[in-house]
Amino acid sequence: MHRTGELYGQFQTLEQQKESSTLGMWIFLVTEVLFFGGMFLTYTINRHQYFTAFGIGSNTLDIKLGTINTGVLILSSLTMAMAVWSAQVGKKGLVTGFLIATLALGTVFLGIKVVEYKQKFDHHLIPGHGFDVWYQVDNTKPETEMGKKLLDDEREELHKATLTDPDIQSHAQLYFSLYFAMTGLHALHMIVGAGLLIWLIKLSMRGRFTPQYNTPVEIVGLYWHFVDIVWIYLFPLLYLIDRHR
Amino acid sequence: MSEHSEHIVSPIVYMVIFFALIAGTTVTVLAAFQNFGQFNIVIALGIATAKATLVVLYFMHARYSPRRTQLVIVCAVFWLAIMLALTLSDYQTRQQHLSRIVPPAALYRA
């Protein structure tokens, strides 16, 4: 199709074009809701059945990193929203700045995620043949008294859990399967989002976004906020099971 | 098509929402370390939903969007609800056999 400036050939007006893109993105987000929804359903039913194992699995996650990451992601949502605002009011320099900030925060999030994944790998908590919930308590050499006590507590917990759920290996593995599937898919969405941000930054550096034409920033913003929302649910569901013991 | 002319949300609103979200996160984490029994999960999901609503309404401008967009959002939530509710309805009632239904009260001694 022929393009005339910002207007694509199939549209009659910029108005119509903007309307279509925004609606298109929203509808895409609907499909995303149901996409993640299928996993949330799988999660719900398994968690209901194997609550103990899910608690054990959840308690191995690093709550500090999780909380920090939640903060980072929320902050990136803020900078994204600010980028949209800057485009709407025509502050071209700010648009680029906020987009870069968003990208940076997104990268920090992914970096922290990598650290967490690495931890799970070291602790033999990747579902598959080497999976072993006992690995960590059996193979850690605590340096402090405090660390030793914590480890003993943990061993105690595991023993108790094994009593209620003898097949805790399988069921904890189920938890980690869901953990990796859900956070992995979420991370994949972040990576796609980062790609989109890089594209936006390029356009923005060329000064393309004006109060009249800023739809790309807006719809990428929608996507980014949606990914944030998914995390808002993932965080309590994965990190905060049975924390109060 | 003037109803679609865009509404610019001020940065102050964004900041307020941001702090509300951070506060929500903090409360969630703190609440998770208390024992509320059955209600831990309710609290966690309740706060998460409140946070998500804020993001949708303000960061995603749903509050200022045309009706049609709002309808799209409602549809997403509605279909998600169908999927969860109807499936869980099977799981929740599976154990009960029609032949064995007994009035619940005062039937047992513990």
Place this chain on the structure above:
Amino acid sequence: MQSQLPLYPPEASNFAPHVDALMIFITSVCVFFAAGITIAIIYFFFKYHRKQVDAIGVPIHGDPRLEAAWIIIPSILALAMFAWGAVVYVDYRHTPSDTLDIYVIGKQWMWKVQQPNGLKEINELHVPVGRNIRLILASEDVIHDFFVPAFRVKMDVIPGYNRYNTMWFRPTKAGRYHFFCSQYCGTNHALMGGWVTVMEPTEYAAWLSGSGAGGANPVAVGEKLFAEKACITCHLANGTGRAPSLNGLYGAQVLLAGGATVTADEAYIRESILQPNAKIVARYEPLMPPYQGQLTEEQVIALTEYIKSLRSQPVPVKGSGIAPVRGDETAPAPEKR
């Protein structure tokens, strides 16, 4: 068999006449509508066939009364079909209490059947005519489905530790009937079938004892296992042990920690053995070791049968998680933990 080309399989169980009647009803409704519409189409097609190349039809845009009629009438008929089907279905799911229980285990690609006295059969099932039979179904690998066309019964056989599916029927006609596996289960799904033999009760009894060399009585086997596997050390019959007495457990309501109750059916007993801590009996500690992986499918069945056989013995006074018979108004409300 009826004729060369029968339209329905033999009717050999209590369900068959109901299902066939239902089928006739629904088919009549279907034929009524299908024929009505076909005739209308053909009639209109010829009657209003275009006579001139440029003729147009009479512009009729619709008629709300007609629309209402053809929303309401099919709705009523649909409701009738639903209701009748539901009644029959509830009958299917409403197992009578006096059933003869037979275990059926599906595995790729054969059926193992175990009669109440422990007699084992493969791809054969013998049942007496006129008795209520209940099949208790378990699978060792994938999902199968036990289907007897002559009885109009069918039930999936699902793997998993907490799952027994059951189905019941009452054979009404002696004879030999096909049964099939009707859930696709891999390569030889089509060969995973066999014969149900419906016998007169006396013949059945004779057959049971006559060919009884096949296996020991599961209740006896179960009793031995109960001692061997140390169940007996905790589950003392008088209810004074660390664990609830199992006397009279089967079929009773069990109060669980947390206040819920369950009916102690086969699935519950099975689960209590394999995964005891999935449901903890009120007032007991979760001490029982899980037997998942330590018992074969047959041993679980034997234990279950043994526990079921304790039904007739008196319920101990104290300590059992079993709820007393209904109507005990003086019972204190269950405490909250």
Place this chain on the structure above:
Amino acid sequence: MSTAPLVPEHELPDTHYLNATYGSGRSIRAWLLTTDHKRIALLYLASVTVFFFIGGIFATMIRIHLLTPGGALVSPETYNKLFTMHGVAMIFFFLIPSIPAILGNFLIPIMIGAKDLAFPKINLLSWYIYLIGGCFVLYSFGTGGLDTGWTFYTPLSSIYSNSAVTPAVIGIFINGFSSILTGLNFIVTIHTMRAPGMTWFRLPLFVWAHYATSLVMILGTPVVAITLLLAGLERMFHLGFFNPSMGGDPILFQHLFWFYSHPAVYIMILPAMGVVSEIIPTFARKPIFGYSFIAASSIAIAVIGFFVWAHHMFVTGESTYAALAFSFLSYLVAIPSAIKVFNWTATLYKGSISWDPPMIYALGFIGLFTIGGLTGLSLACLGLDIHVHDTYFVVAHFHYIMVGGAVMGYVGGLHFWWPKITGRLYPKALSRFAAIVLFIGFNLTFFPQFILGYLGMPRRYHSYPPEFQVLNVLSTAGASILAVGYLLPMLYLFWSMRYGKVAGPNPWPATGLEWKTDSPPPTENFHVTPVVDWEPYDYRNRPDLGLAAGGPLAPAHGDD
């Protein structure tokens, strides 16, 4: 030809979308990189036809194999692979994309007076996604095939089967996004791209049907995508989501699968209903009876269709209460279908009916869909489904709807819009003959299966007790007639692309906007943006159609 209006001889327009020069000339690249919805539709036509062939060949082998009780043709493993691959090819790669991605893609922008879909590049992308998914599935077929049944029930598919399940699952997963993007594109286009005057209640019913279809596509497809992804992960990494020996729940898979796959049957039938709703008023030359009821019932089917999925699971041991609810809801979803059938029939009343080929297909559709739908009522009936579940009764039910209904509608739609797509007409007498062969062959193939099913022959059986042989032989005989019924249209439609008589813009004549432009249409669809000022299917106030309209009604029927 006697009933066709006397039209002057036509000539093809000088430039149209088929011969227009695009940026890169008239090369193959201009086709492969096109963003023109009409060309993309033809790309789909080619690829979907390939899958229909593949699926049809599998079907033929199934039927030959079932000639004898012991199985006449192949080994048990191979037979299981045949019906699985038949189902996968036919459902995911033929029927779901057929009408929407070919006719819908071609027609929706033209019908609403737009230059293209809202997102032409995404439209092209979805064709490529379809191709990639298709390649994975073909790879799976080629490397031994898969034997899980098209329903992929776990744990058979995820743990026990040792056939090429993984590539097939990946292929279907990928293909899902093609479907999602098509649906998204349609919805946005219908919302934002309508020409001036094209209000919602002037939309052709074809567009309404596609709107409803798109709803199902965007709301259902993501769920099957994630489900198959989980099952695939389970298979690849030995996870336990649905594997009972690791604590997973196989029934959960069925819930997730049918959450999509029941609504998906409406992805298959709604577009065909849309086609029929266009054909009937055109060849009866009168407005459709109850326009708004038909439009609303499409939406109702799409919505209520999401509430009934567990009627495929009545014998899994699902809760009795859930079964009662799902059965009841299944009856609810039948009502909007009933509304449509009755309204189509009523439209014929006092029409001026011709028997042009599309009309024969449309009338055949009504009859066969009705039988298929009504037997769906037997299946939705709890007491009865216990007996007929997973027997040939089910096979007959869905072939009546999908082959007798949806494929009939698809072939009828091709015949109806072929002159618009290619600019040329096909031989009418031959195509009437083909339609009748198809109808007879179809009934002979699938009617005996109802009886087989009630007699208790389970489906997916590579061998069966001898008492079922007679009916199986009948069915196979029918299938060979059916194959001829499909072969003929393929041949003459292909032939007509070159040698057919030039059709002119509006050969039937029909009232839709698509008939106001050239055949084949120009790249930008209309030379000037059209303004719509007439009601849908109105023959009376349309002097431009050249019919005896306008004043008092023409004496349409000699007798009354």
